[in-house]
Amino acid sequence: MQTRFEHFALASMMGEKDSPPRFNGRVCFASEWERQAFGIALALAKTGYFEWEDFRQLLIQTIGEWQRTHALDDPSWSYYEQWLRALERALVQAQVASPAEIDSLLSH
Amino acid sequence: MNERFSYPADREARNAARVKALESLLIEKGIITSGTVDKILGYFETQMGPFNGAKIVARAWVDPAFKEKLVADTPAAIAELDLPTGMAGAEGEHMQAVANTPKVHNLVVCTLCSCYPWPVLGLPPYWYKDPTFRARAVREPRAVLKELGLELDPSVEIKIWDSSAQIRWFVIPERPTGTDGMSEAELASLVTPEAMMGVARAMALGAKTA
Numbered sequence: 001m002q003t004r005f006e007h008f009a010l011a012s013m014m015g016e017k018d019s020p021p022r023f024n025g026r027v028c029f030a031s032e033w034e035r036q037a038f039g040i041a042l043a044l045a046k047t048g049y050f051e052w053e054d055f056r057q058l059l060i061q062t063i064g065e066w067q068r069t070h071a072l073d074d075p076s077w078s079y080y081e082q083w084l085r086a087l088e089r090a091l092v093q094a095q096v097a098s099p100a101e102i103d104s105l106l107s108h
Numbered sequence: 109m110n111e112r113f114s115y116p117a118d119r120e121a122r123n124a125a126r127v128k129a130l131e132s133l134l135i136e137k138g139i140i141t142s143g144t145v146d147k148i149l150g151y152f153e154t155q156m157g158p159f160n161g162a163k164i165v166a167r168a169w170v171d172p173a174f175k176e177k178l179v180a181d182t183p184a185a186i187a188e189l190d191l192p193t194g195m196a197g198a199e200g201e202h203m204q205a206v207a208n209t210p211k212v213h214n215l216v217v218c219t220l221c222s223c224y225p226w227p228v229l230g231l232p233p234y235w236y237k238d239p240t241f242r243a244r245a246v247r248e249p250r251a252v253l254k255e256l257g258l259e260l261d262p263s264v265e266i267k268i269w270d271s272s273a274q275i276r277w278f279v280i281p282e283r284p285t286g287t288d289g290m291s292e293a294e295l296a297s298l299v300t301p302e303a304m305m306g307v308a309r310a311m312a313l314g315a316k317t318a
Contacts, residue, residue: 006151010231022231026157033124036131039145046148049139081123088130097133105129 005046012052018059021079034080041087050094058093059086160191161228161278162299165310166292168207169283178205178280186228203228206269207280208306213264214279215253215306217245218271225276229301236305246270256307269306279306 010027013019020027020038029035045052062082070077088105091097134140164186168175178185182205203225206214218224224232235241245252249266253259260266269277281303287295302308 006148007156007227010152010226022233026230027152031120031124033120033127035149036127036145039149040127040131040134040140043140043144043148044134047139076119078119078123081119084123084127084130091130096137096139101133105126105133 006042009042009045009052013056018056018063020083029080034083037080037084037087041083041090044090044094044096049096050090054093055086055090058089059083062086062089156227156230158228158230158299158301158304159296161225161230161301161304162296163191163292164189164205164228165280165299165304166296168205168280169287169295170292175207175280179207202274203276203278204269205278205280206267208282210282211263211265212267213253213260213306214267214269214277215245215249216269216271216277216279217242224271225278228278229304233301253307256302258308278304280304281306281308281310284310 010020022028027038029038041055044050045055059082062085066077066082088097088102092099092102131140131145135142164178167189168178174185174188177188182203185205186203208214218236224236226232241252246268249268250260250262253266271277281299283295284298287298298311300308300311303310
């Protein structure tokens with residue numbers, strides 16, 4: 001039986017602290033940009049621009065940094081904001097984009 | 109709008125703009141196309157999730173022979189249905205269905221880890237991983253089920269199924285009464301992931317909210 005990459009990618013996150021929010025057994029997105037950020041990371045790992053595990057380590061690291069500098073119940077928490085940060089880091093780490101290119105996104 | 113709420117709204121807009129800019133950059137570099145994200149997410153949105161399990165349960169409700177086979181040889185029964193590949197289990201683990209009856213209620217837990225038949229049930233709810241839930245479900249299932257809103261008659265026997273890396277259990281809930289004239293698709297809409305974990309009944313008529 002074949003395991004799809006999409007299948008594997010989410011299964012590897014289940015129950016871990018970087019596991020995405022879900023509702024009624026589905027991954028859920030509060031807005032379109034969350035969905036896009038999720039899909040881009042998955043697509044790039046699937047096509048081999050970076051390893052899924054490397055992205056996950058960056059995500060765990062990014063979430064950890066946020067938690068160290070914010071209260072646990074800080075209402076400004078956004079899972080997909082951390083996801084987006086981790087994705088930007090993964091792109092630089094994999095040399096898909098330069099730090100300057102990512103910085104230019106920050107000006108938006 | 110209160111001043112205090114302006115910041116998160118700005119942030120939402122900023123994040124949205126950043127993702128859009130990032131996507132444009134990647135399209136420009138020829139790394140993705142505008143359809144990439146929809147294509148990869150289509151898998152989760154159309155092929156993977158609790159609606160697969162709901163279809164399996166609905167078939168079992170209308171077809172007693174299928175139900176018998178589903179309990180006897182779950183992967184073979186699932187393979188008969190028109191579901192995406194990978195449904196019958198991947199990487200060697202097997203799914204096993206257990207059927208509720210008026211006398212026996214089945215509850216699925218995993219005391220060691222978070223094994224979960226997610227091709228059928230979707231992604232597990234957060235509390236499924238909770239060590240307290242897992243331990244208490246084994247020790248005092250009746251009390252735990254009551255807390256989750258499922259009060260069983262004392263005469264009903266509760267069987268606990270502990271999922272493992274080898275076997276992932278799911279429950280065929282009882283068909284709700286008053287559903288005789290319903291189509292298979294209508295029946296499937298009554299089957300929730302919780303019902304297939306044994307922490308709820310299939311939704312009664314009129315109780316459907318979504």
